[in-house]
Amino acid sequence: MKKILKKILSFFNLKVSKSFDNRRDKKYFSKFGVNPIEIDYNYKENKLRFIELDIDIDLNREVFFVENYHVVKKMINIYDAKFYKDNGDIYINVNGLRINLQTSEEFFIINEVFVNGIYNLNTDDEYILFDIGMNVGITSLYFVSKKNVTKIFAFEPFELTYNQAIKNIKINKFEKIINTYNYGLGGETKAMTVDYVPDFRGSMGKDGVPDYLRQKISFSMKQEINIVAIDKVFLDILKLNPSSKFVFKVDCEGSEYEIIKKLDDCDLLKYIYAFFIEWHFKGPNEINEILVKNKYQVFSFDDYNNETGMIYASRKI
Numbered sequence: 001m002k003k004i005l006k007k008i009l010s011f012f013n014l015k016v017s018k019s020f021d022n023r024r025d026k027k028y029f030s031k032f033g034v035n036p037i038e039i040d041y042n043y044k045e046n047k048l049r050f051i052e053l054d055i056d057i058d059l060n061r062e063v064f065f066v067e068n069y070h071v072v073k074k075m076i077n078i079y080d081a082k083f084y085k086d087n088g089d090i091y092i093n094v095n096g097l098r099i100n101l102q103t104s105e106e107f108f109i110i111n112e113v114f115v116n117g118i119y120n121l122n123t124d125d126e127y128i129l130f131d132i133g134m135n136v137g138i139t140s141l142y143f144v145s146k147k148n149v150t151k152i153f154a155f156e157p158f159e160l161t162y163n164q165a166i167k168n169i170k171i172n173k174f175e176k177i178i179n180t181y182n183y184g185l186g187g188e189t190k191a192m193t194v195d196y197v198p199d200f201r202g203s204m205g206k207d208g209v210p211d212y213l214r215q216k217i218s219f220s221m222k223q224e225i226n227i228v229a230i231d232k233v234f235l236d237i238l239k240l241n242p243s244s245k246f247v248f249k250v251d252c253e254g255s256e257y258e259i260i261k262k263l264d265d266c267d268l269l270k271y272i273y274a275f276f277i278e279w280h281f282k283g284p285n286e287i288n289e290i291l292v293k294n295k296y297q298v299f300s301f302d303d304y305n306n307e308t309g310m311i312y313a314s315r316k317i
Contacts, residue, residue: 033070053083055090065090068107074115097141098171100164105200109138118310119143119249119276126150127245127273130234132185132259133252137165140178143249150244152177153237157184157225158196183226185233187258196223230259231266238271245273254280260287269294270315277311284311 029036029048040049048057048066057065065072075081081094090101094114101107112118119139131140131154140154156162162182169178197220238246250256256277263269269291279287284300291298291313302309 029066032066032068033073034066050083055083055085057090062090064104064107065101068104071107071111071115075110078115095145097145099138099141099168100136100171102136102164103198103200106136106138109135113139113142121146121247121274121276123148125245125273127247128153128237128241130246130248130250131155132230132248132250132255134165134180135161135251137168137178137180139249139251140165141168141172141174144172144174144177149177151179151241153179153181155181155183155185155233157182157227158223160196160198160223183228184252184255185230185259186227186252186255187229187262188227189229189232190227191224192227193222193224195220197221227255230262231268234263234268234271235266238268246271247274247276248272249276251276251278254282256280257282257286260290264290264294269296273315275311275313277313278308279311280308281306284309287311 029039038051040051041047042049046059048059049055050057053072057063059066072083075092075094079094081092083090083092085091092099092101092110094110099106099110119142126148127150129140129143129149129152131143131152134140134154134156137154140152143149144152154165156165159182162180166180169175169180234246250259252259256279260269260277263272275291275296277287284303288298288300288311291311295316296313297316299312300309301311
């Protein structure tokens, strides 16, 4: 009887509270922290309406929102964040910042930055931020809201990812503070063609799709990227800002090792005030040793993880 009723209601395109079809039943939604009483499901259009959020999610292309609903609830509870749609796109408004959400990657970064506070630097000093691995601009936007950040120079080699970052920066009207560059930074200047997966854009680097993701994906595309030697870029900016303190956020899927080595080889580390570095695949020791040698105090986390971990470093006074 229930199945017959569902088919009848579906034929007339009616929404039914607390009702689910066989493909997405109560168990499916609840495992992501979704309470069935919070939603209506439109069977014919395959849409899920979050009643209290007043937002409709198209389950054919926006199921990532449901899968990250635990982050949605955290952001609402901690920041009173608002979620809304504009021209068919999903956005979050947090601390006055508007961010376009297109994949699970954005939720992962938002959780890292706003919930876990991995870039929560507290200092009285003014500084310039180098955002190496800008991704879609979430970290740059987080830092630009801090009153002692005077400028940001942000670098992202993948065009599709870069374009979403530009969109986020423009809707927040921070183009004058966040200077963006559609290339990556590395040990040497070169052009490359690599595999790229839009749904995992935050995990793409100069080596393309990392091995741990290859078994999970069914689609990739080729993208041409440019990498520019870090010493050239930093020296040009340093000349224009000779008395400034620089903070480097480095999250570039493996290029961090050659970046730190190049800065060391060119005797440029002495101009950098602090580092946030996410290391990948090779552990933190190589980077830690270089930084300690250059008079940094270094704190590293997840040293024995096989994939990634964090390094925090500040120069000794």
